[in-house]
Amino acid sequence: MTHRADYKLLFESMLTHLKQGIIIVDTNANVVYYNEPVTQIGGIGSKEAIGKNILEIFPNLTPQTSTFYRVLKTGKPLIDYVQTYTNFVGNQVTTLTSTLPLLKGNKIIGAFELYRDVATVKQLSDRIVSLQKELFNKASDREAQNGNKASYTFNDLIYKSDVMQRLIIKAKKAANSSSPILVYGETGTGKELLVQAIHNSNPLRKKKPFIAQNCAALPKTLLEGILFGTTEGSFTGAKDRKGLFELANGGTLFLDEINSMDTELQAKLLRALQDGVIRRIGGAKTVTVDVRVIASTNIRPAEAVKKKLMRQDLYYRLNVISLNIPPLRERKEDIIPLVEYFISFYNTKLGRNVKGISAEVTDMFLNYSWPGNVRELRSAIESAMNFTEDDIIRKKDIPFKESGVFRQEDRDPFISKQGDYLPPLNDAVANFEKNLILEAINKTGGNYSEAARLLKTPRQTLHNKIKKYGISTKSDDINTIS
Template sequence: MFEHIVQSILPHIEEGIHVIDEKGKTILYNSAMADIEGLEVDHVMGRYILKVFPSLNEDTSTVLKVLKTGETIKKYKQSYLNLKGKKISTINTTLPIIQDEKIIGAIEIAKDIDKVTDLSRQIIKLQQRLIEPNKGKRKTVNHYTFEDIIGKDKELIKAIAFGKRACKTSSSVLIYGETGTGKEMFAQSIHYEGNRKDKPFIGQNCAALPETLLESILFGTSKGSFTGAIDRPGLFEQANGGTLFLDEINSMSLALQAKLLRVLQESYIRRVGGTKDIPVDVRIIASTNEHPLKAMKEKHIRRDLYYRINVISIEIPPLRNRKDDITVLIDHFIRYYNEKLNKDVWMISEDLLEAFLNYSWPGNVRELQNFIESAMNMILEDHVIKKEHLPSHVEELMAQNTSLHTGDEDLKDFINVENLNKYLENVEKNIIKKYLNKNRYNITRTSKDLGISRQNLQYKIKKHNLDL
């Protein structure tokens, strides 16, 4: 049954998929991969990979390397020849397949680099078209300041205070917050209330683009760096004198992080394919949607880069820890969408408010805003938002993600546990994790907050696999 499902899905996946077993023989190979590599599916299935691609060896084949080491390779640019002598260039992500702690195979997900390059050209051209007409002109744009950050939660107020201090310097800032907590609002506020407010603020999400495209966008391109490439400035040059916001920097490849580190250390960039060093004066504000220490442990952020960008550290609390702010935010969004949608909504119903207060908000403030906007679009003449104004999937989602009045992070898994011991273990794990994050994994402070000994805390950290 499972194999039938996989075989049904594979032809409809746009990326190339190539799976080998523990002996290096192909066991899955979809038509998209066949198109990329210029081969027939039947010609590859069941064969040892080096027989199909003789230009590779055990060291240069990414799937064989992952099969040997068990380490994931992300967004790796690879060039090789197929049996017909055709050159293939791809961007690959390769993962080990592990069963019972044993590597039983590897799966490679590939994109045709020519298509990625075409996309790169289109984005760079569009970017240039947007920049060039406004070169030398001061644009009036909407941007955020700290006044736009709504809430009275103690931890949020603390984060805002840190942000206001950051306005007074040009040091790098690292903002940690879950998706939807408002990291870019903080970044813009720091810039537009700081000394660089009259200079450009440019934001770039690092998770949205493959490594080669992101590198071209950040550093620019020189004529001849790839077919059709011309001299174009990257974001560093465009943000010169101002601020560059790198959102979700933990999604940037380690190789590109190394190049970013060099720019921060030496204050100059070199365009892709270029030989000239160009000086830049740019303040970096970066963000991560996972705890920085966890990101370093899992090799999502280089340690040397972390110490370079984490000069000023700001942590934005998730909405589930800001229960008192939910009603404040609801009122704010109702006023906002009344004006935008020409509505006359006054409030939400008591039962919906109770449901909101019990919900864990995995999407944070952005999710709450989406719920309110969606409901207000459904209201005709009513003045009160009720459950029936929300899409049906929202009520189901909220039922699955209720925090059960524990006051802790999110114990929605209670409905799935089979016994009290398992439930209590989940409670203990979530509480310890919450206080570890609060205290930045400082064992002494965390044990003091929890009222247990350091030795006992270290035992529980190991028990729940919460080690750094």
């Protein structure tokens, strides 16, 4: 065979087994080459398709809606275009297509299209539209309320320790700036509360929107549209919608767990930070925005960069101001003030009249490592106040056996002192093991492979024990700083 024939055979063999199809048309949009992928998107064979006009194969398309007709008319490519249509056998399909003109010199001699079935992309597109409508409506509500959604100020933060006092002094100075901020704190340390306080302390931005978005909550396809907005026609169902950058214009955009953001999207975020302009998905024009971006990570930023979870250039741009919220175990002086606050809060919410915690529980709390930080402390107080029959929270009220809140080693001092509680050995060992795993997961920012290495145990063994104990690292955000 000739080299040309070899390449043709190789090309056709590859296309036969791929989930991606290719169509080539002439200047009249008549098919001259057709390769149907294994997923049978078009519903027609190659021999039958040759010679047919593209509108015969996809009968509900028109010259106005066909990507081929548009590219043949404009000479401009359409990349990653999502469209839904009826195929040759009458089935509705959704495809992601890239259609490009074929040029000989400056003359268009045809067009070709690569396409694949992406029903899931259609679902994501619908979610983008739905979320954008929700955000747009919320933004309208915020504008009616002077654009301020941030509820907390520095006066709402509960602390007594010197390390927190130094942090708050630094944060108050940062509040007067417009520079980006990178906040680091373990899960449950109340990062958003600190960020809200910073926003509300800025005399200009506090009158403008505060918008928070958890980057781990949405896949890249959704998050890009939510952040930067969309242009009508950029995908099926898309409308001209503002993204979070435009909605937060003049105010603050808080990007939580930015280490979970796709690195390609981080590059687009970096450009927005550097230039102060954004471009909507599918849009051609840029939009100038004035937004202060504050981002946070739940693992150390340097570690995120090292593990390639955060682009180094984005890290340098965000880390102009760095704030580190210490874990609760490193500032035990804050535990009792927080306990008093939570008791007061839940007295009102639950209609109780609890006055405090016993000396025994105080010692227990002060000797516990609190891997879940203030969020865990809050949950412990809320649980105890639902079940205590006294006006003082005692050791028996603390959720120990059921949820494994406290590690056995943290209770040992009370076993030896009081002698009133000695759990079965199997329960004690299981509880200790569960909490040790929880602490390892917390220390590694939810990275199970790193947690397994820290515990010096095979990853599969760790996975089995996580499943055995029903461990979950997902929790609702807390409304108090830690």
